[in-house]
Amino acid sequence: MGRDVGWNGCRLQPLFMSTIIILQLVLVVESKCDFFTGTWVLDPSYPLYRPEMCPFIEHEFACQRNGRPDQLYTHFRWQPLQHCSFLRFNGVDFLERMRGKSIMFVGDSLSRNQWQSLTCTLHSSIPSSNYTLTRIDDLSIFTFTEYGVKVMLDRNVYLVDVVRQERGRVLKLDSIQGAKIWLGIDLLIFNTWHWWNRRGPSQPWDYIQLGNDVYRDMDRMKAFQIALSTWASWVNTHIDPSKVHLFFQGISPSHYNGTLWNEPSAKSCVRQQTPVAGSTYLGGLPPAVAVLKSVLAKMKNPVTLLDITTLSLLRKDGHPSIYGLNGPTGLDCSHWCLPGVPDTWNQILYNLIL
Numbered sequence: 001m002g003r004d005v006g007w008n009g010c011r012l013q014p015l016f017m018s019t020i021i022i023l024q025l026v027l028v029v030e031s032k033c034d035f036f037t038g039t040w041v042l043d044p045s046y047p048l049y050r051p052e053m054c055p056f057i058e059h060e061f062a063c064q065r066n067g068r069p070d071q072l073y074t075h076f077r078w079q080p081l082q083h084c085s086f087l088r089f090n091g092v093d094f095l096e097r098m099r100g101k102s103i104m105f106v107g108d109s110l111s112r113n114q115w116q117s118l119t120c121t122l123h124s125s126i127p128s129s130n131y132t133l134t135r136i137d138d139l140s141i142f143t144f145t146e147y148g149v150k151v152m153l154d155r156n157v158y159l160v161d162v163v164r165q166e167r168g169r170v171l172k173l174d175s176i177q178g179a180k181i182w183l184g185i186d187l188l189i190f191n192t193w194h195w196w197n198r199r200g201p202s203q204p205w206d207y208i209q210l211g212n213d214v215y216r217d218m219d220r221m222k223a224f225q226i227a228l229s230t231w232a233s234w235v236n237t238h239i240d241p242s243k244v245h246l247f248f249q250g251i252s253p254s255h256y257n258g259t260l261w262n263e264p265s266a267k268s269c270v271r272q273q274t275p276v277a278g279s280t281y282l283g284g285l286p287p288a289v290a291v292l293k294s295v296l297a298k299m300k301n302p303v304t305l306l307d308i309t310t311l312s313l314l315r316k317d318g319h320p321s322i323y324g325l326n327g328p329t330g331l332d333c334s335h336w337c338l339p340g341v342p343d344t345w346n347q348i349l350y351n352l353i354l
Contacts, residue, residue, distance in 0.1 A: 033084030033085070034080060034082050035348045035351060035352070036308065037279060037310070038080040038081045039277075039278060040275040040315065041076065042077075044075055045077075046077050047340070048088075048339060048347075049343075051339060053124040054120035054123060054124060057120060058116060060109075060320065060324050061113060061320065061338040062337075062338065063337035063338075064323075066323040066324065067323055070273050073317045073318055074340065076315075078348075087347075087350070087351055088347070089346060090125070091122045091124065091125025092126065094122065095125070095147045098186070098187070099148060099149065100147075101148075102184070102187070103150065103151045104154055104188055105151075105152070105153045105189045105249075106182060106188065106189070107155075107190060107192055108156075108191065108192060108193075109194065110194055110334075111191045112153055115152075117340075117346050118151055118349075121343060121346060122144060123144075129145075129146045129147075130145045131144050138154060138155040140152065152185075154182070156178055157192065157204070158192055159178075159190065159230075160176050160230050160231065162205050167207060169204065169207070170207045170208070170209050171205040171207070171209070173226045173227050173230060174210055174226070174230050176231060179231075185244065186245065187245040187247075187353075188239075188244060188246055188247065189249055192231075196223065196224045196288075197220050225291050225294075228292065228295040229295055232295050232299045235299065235301050236299060236300040241302055245304075245353065246301065247303065247304045247306055247352075248303050248306065249308065249345070250289065250306050250308045251285075251292060252334075252336075254319075255272070255316045256333050261276050261281065261282055261283065261313075261316050268333050269319040269321050270322060272319075272321075273317050276313070276314040278314075281310060281314060306352075308344075312345075318340045318341040319332060319333045320332040320336070323337070
């Protein structure tokens, strides 16, 4: 009788091989978990931290400190539809994994939103541990000294350069000299979109330049695509993906039109207290999402997309509204309260790093 014969004369080798194949299939499915499709469920164990545990939350994100009376929006947890592991954020584990390393968010105020969320979540995990917070021009550095971990923010709203010339401020779609500061960072999370449709006094440039051609204006989606391609070329040339974790924060949506979430009477996010039910958003995705995905798909160096658009579209309740930067006279349905939705962006980032 052969050595691979087991109980009741059955051959063990085929059974053993079948088990290995099944385990391999399970691992493949698990490795391809879609963290970005799911629903928001009420969970009293959330939020991940209390706002008073994060004294450095900036005014525009500190909704409860600014007087927001309802807190139900803080108790929703993102649940991916797939049956795959989606771990709760563990700040100590994150810091241990990143010990001695540097993390940098690069982008606009939505990057600042996510940067603040991460520093709050980590600080609340080790509240007695020392930290330093410094700002040098557009660079903010939050250092967890016990772990030697730097969590940085480079405020760079277009990724490409805006330079002052005799004619005025020029947005240069094919220039990215500001990228020097990104070299030597271990984990990079990029973002841009929020400022591409700015017009009037809030527009921070006077001309657009591409090569030797200078324009008063151009199609903003086209300009966005060209700038992303310039950034992608820089990443392909200067970043070694075997040494650097590369992410792109997806398009963060706004909520200024209730018809898009099937509530025509709602003119904005004001007084919204619960997410959209289910996993789909009536209004669909912003066109910028397709542009971003098309650029990322053509890159030589792989960049992981934090595809947070849909899950954030469902959170019409998560914005500062009248409890943000300008108080009752202002309206902010673009940024996010902290604690809040960006904590889930970082929870997904944590799971992807794992």
